[in-house]
Every structure is written in structure tokens, then in C-alpha cells.
Amino acid sequence: MIEIHGVTKIYKDLVAVKDLNLTINEGDIFGFIGPNGAGKTTTIKILATLLKPTQGYAMVGGYNVLTQADDVKRVMGYMPDNFGVYDDMKVWEYLDFFAAAYKIDRNKRVQVIDDVLALTDLTHKKDAMVDSLSRGMKQRLCLAKTLVHDPQVLLLDEPASGLDPRARIELRELLKELRKMGKTILISSHILTELADFCNTIGIIEQGNLLYAGDITEITHKLRGGKMVEVKVRDGFAQQAEEALLGNSTVQEVNREGNIITVSLPIDLAEDPDAFITDILVDNGVKFNSVRELEVDLEDVFMQVTKGIVQ
Numbered sequence: 001m002i003e004i005h006g007v008t009k010i011y012k013d014l015v016a017v018k019d020l021n022l023t024i025n026e027g028d029i030f031g032f033i034g035p036n037g038a039g040k041t042t043t044i045k046i047l048a049t050l051l052k053p054t055q056g057y058a059m060v061g062g063y064n065v066l067t068q069a070d071d072v073k074r075v076m077g078y079m080p081d082n083f084g085v086y087d088d089m090k091v092w093e094y095l096d097f098f099a100a101a102y103k104i105d106r107n108k109r110v111q112v113i114d115d116v117l118a119l120t121d122l123t124h125k126k127d128a129m130v131d132s133l134s135r136g137m138k139q140r141l142c143l144a145k146t147l148v149h150d151p152q153v154l155l156l157d158e159p160a161s162g163l164d165p166r167a168r169i170e171l172r173e174l175l176k177e178l179r180k181m182g183k184t185i186l187i188s189s190h191i192l193t194e195l196a197d198f199c200n201t202i203g204i205i206e207q208g209n210l211l212y213a214g215d216i217t218e219i220t221h222k223l224r225g226g227k228m229v230e231v232k233v234r235d236g237f238a239q240q241a242e243e244a245l246l247g248n249s250t251v252q253e254v255n256r257e258g259n260i261i262t263v264s265l266p267i268d269l270a271e272d273p274d275a276f277i278t279d280i281l282v283d284n285g286v287k288f289n290s291v292r293e294l295e296v297d298l299e300d301v302f303m304q305v306t307k308g309i310v311q
């Protein structure tokens with residue numbers, strides 16, 4: 001749904017994005033992660049046809065951003081990292097303005113506006129002034145605006161920045177809803193953990209270089225060299241547990257800190273990792289409180305990927 005082919009963007013003598021190649025498939029929620037100044041906004045603006053690349057090209061929804069910009073605009077919704085100020089405008093007027101700009105018929109607009117307001121949970125603010133909304137609501141309104149022409153592809157530039165925890169959760173729920181609707185979403189952030197929850201793929205960019213792109217769980221497993229399971233044993237059982245685990249030929253590594261033991265298992269383990277470890281413990285008479293596979297830690301992934309480059 002999004003293909004970036006050798007995109008480079010140079011501002012005077014600054015290389016903001018360097019030979020970027022990337023594919024995002026239909027239905028993917030792609031997390032575009034990188035510190036400030038990494039080149040995220042530049043890349044997104046190129047995809048949104050607002051900026052021309054110095055070299056290379058990109059395809060969005062099957063259309064070339066250089067030669068088919070109008071088609072790209074039709075299938076794509078872009079939410080910038082800052083929203084403008086719209087004085088003296090009601091919420092519905094604001095949406096009507098954009099719907100009209102997308103040439104949606106006047107008689108259809110009422111329904112479209114109702115739909116996007118319902119989706120973004122702003123129906124009760126339909127007649128409120130835009131300026132009176134909280135930051136989280138403004139952010140959702142901005143997303144509503146991005147949705148009026150029912151785009152297949154969404155480009156969201158740091159939509160969660162500056163939101164309080166509650167607004168952040170609401171935004172996350174909304175994004176999950178959009179994912180269910182089958183939209184392909186590119187969402188950027190400089191806060192890594194913000195994206196772990198709802199992205200299935202990520203790309204990490206730093207100083208214009210894409211360091212890594214791919215499946216989020218795969219990346220984590222690859223960097224860790226396996227699947228990780230954490231065991232909390234009962235007092236007095238730590239050593240017994242460690243020996244039992246080390247005695248199993250499938251177990252790759254065992255680390256013990258007090259009563260917490262982390263076990264690494266092969267990436268291609270066919271069984272459920274939790275069940276596999278539980279069986280070993282039970283078979284060896286180890287008493288324990290919990291066994292759980294460790295979740296993806298985006299922060300970890302990011303640190304390891306960037307460390308690899310620096311060294």
C-alpha cells in the first residue's frame with residue numbers, strides 16, 4: 001500500500017532522508033520511530049505529496065507521488081504534526097469545510113460528518129467551537145478531518161504528542177478501530193513505547209537512515225536471539241529451577257536474579273513457550289508463582305538497533 005523507492009531529501013547541504021526504501025502492506029499499522037530531526041516528517045510529507053524528494057519516488061495506494069499526486073490525495077489522509085488554529089468555527093463547520101474541499105456532495109456531507117464524529121467520539125461536540133476543545137479532542141477532530149474522504153491509507157505524524165494519558169488511550173482505541181476497518185496506517189513517534197501496543201510493523205530511523213524495518217515481534221526475537229520467558233519461583237526454589245532449566249537441551253540460556261529467572265528459548269520453538277517452561281518446572285518439582293513470555297520491549301529494540309550502528 002506504501003512503497004518508498006530510494007528516496008533521498010536534501011535541504012541545501014543537509015541530508016534529511018538518505019536512500020530510503022520501505023514497503024508497507026495493506027492493513028499494516030507501521031510505527032515510524034526515531035528521535036527529533038530523524039527525518040520522519042520529511043518522509044511523511046513526501047508520501048503526502050507536499051514535498052518533492054531530491055531523488056527516488058514513492059507509491060501510495062498504487063499511485064506515484066510524483067506523477068499522480070491527485071490520485072494519491074484521494075486515497076490518502078494526512079494528519080500533520082501541528083494543527084492550525086481555526087477561530088470562530090464550529091466543529092461541524094470545520095469538518096464541512098474539509099469535506100467540501102474534497103468535493104463531497106453537500107447532501108452527503110451531513111452523513112459523512114456524523115460518521116467521522118461518531119468514530120472519533122466527538123458527536124456531543126458537533127456544535128462546540130473548535131477553540132473550546134481540549135487538546136485531546138482537537139487531536140481527534142484533526143483525525144476526523146483526515147477521515148472525511150474515507151482514505152485507505154493514513155499518514156499520522158506524531159498524533160499522540162502532547163496528549164495526556166487519558167487522551168492517549170482514547171487515541172489508541174481509535175487507531176485500533178481504524179485498523180479493524182482495514183486501513184493501512186503509518187504513524188510516527190519519537191516516543192518508542194507509545195507505538196508498541198498497536199503496531200505490527202515498525203521502522204527505526206535515525207539521521208535520515210532507516211536502521212531497521214520489519215515485523216515488531218520478529219525484530220525483538222532476532223535481537224534477543226530467541227523467545228524469552230520469565231519465571232518467578234517460590235523462596236528456596238531458585239537454584240533447583242536453574243538446574244532443571246539448564247538440564248533441558250532446548251533451553252538456550254538461563255539468568256537468575258534472586259527468585260526471578262529469565263530463560264531464552266529458540267526462536268523456532270514449536271510449543272507455547274510458557275507451557276514448555278511450566279512442564280519443565282513441574283516435572284522437576286519446582287514451586288513457582290508465575291511463568292510468562294516477555295512482551296516486546298520497543299525501548300530495548302531501539303537501543304540495540306541504534307547501538308549496533310554506532311559501534
Ligand SMILES: Nc1ncnc2c1ncn2[C@@H]1O[C@H](COP(=O)(O)OP(=O)(O)O)[C@@H](O)[C@H]1O
Pocket residue numbers: 011014015016034035036037038039040041042043
Ligand atoms: N524546510 C527545511 N529546511 C531545512 N532543513 C529542514 C527543513 N525541514 C526539516 N529540516 C531538517 O531535516 C532534518 C529532518 O527533519 P524532520 O523530517 O522534521 O525530522 P523529524 O520529523 O524526524 O523530527 C532535521 O535536521 C531538520 O532540521
Ligand SMILES: [Mg+2]
Pocket residue numbers: 037040041042081157158
Ligand atoms: Mg517531525
